Amino acid sequence: MRIGELARRTAVSERSxxxxxxxxxxxxxRxxxxHRDFPATAxxxxxxxxxxxxxxLCGSKIGELLPCLPGATPGAKPSPALVEELLTERARIDRMMRDLAHSRDVLDEVIGETREVVVEPREPKG
Known part of the structure; x- marks a missing residue:
């Protein structure tokens, strides 16, 4: 398939x-x-x-990981170092998720307190 079709099917820009x-x-x-001709697996x-x-993940890390994903390269396995790096990335994402959940909880508190104070605007007369 051409690049435009791949872009449409994945919602990713041709530039990306x-x-x-x-x-x-x-x-x-080619x-x-x-013209580029991508396989259906793309x-x-x-x-x-x-x-x-x-x-x-950065592009170089993704490049290391892609061959190891199911269906990519038969028999390819990530190195122990890559597995450790991925575990570190996972821990970072877990921390970010906890931080975001905390931020959401704080925002919910502020919204709740604000709703109690804010008076709904009245319809103008006339």
Whole structure:
């Protein structure tokens, strides 16, 4: 499939797809006219890349991890060092989730207190 179709199917910009290709996270064959031709499996790969970026992993770490994901490269396994780095990333995400939950709780308290004080605006007469 062409880059525009992959972009539509994954809701990822063509610019991002080119960037992923530049990083070596995504690859495409070239047509005789020089257009990129991505395999159907690229859809799942792009979605996975997006999820890993959203989790806070950098492009080089994603590049190390992608071959180890199910269905990627048969027999590929992450190195013990990569597993340790991923465990560290997971712990960082867990901390961020706890911090965000705490921030949400504080915000909920402020909203609750504000609702008690704020008087609903009245409809203008006339």
């Amino acid at each position: 797809l080119r960037y992923y290709e530049k990083l070596g996270l995504l690859s495409a064959e 047509t005789p006219g020089g 859809v799942d790969r792009v979605i996975c890349i997006q999820q890993l970026f959203a989790a806070g």
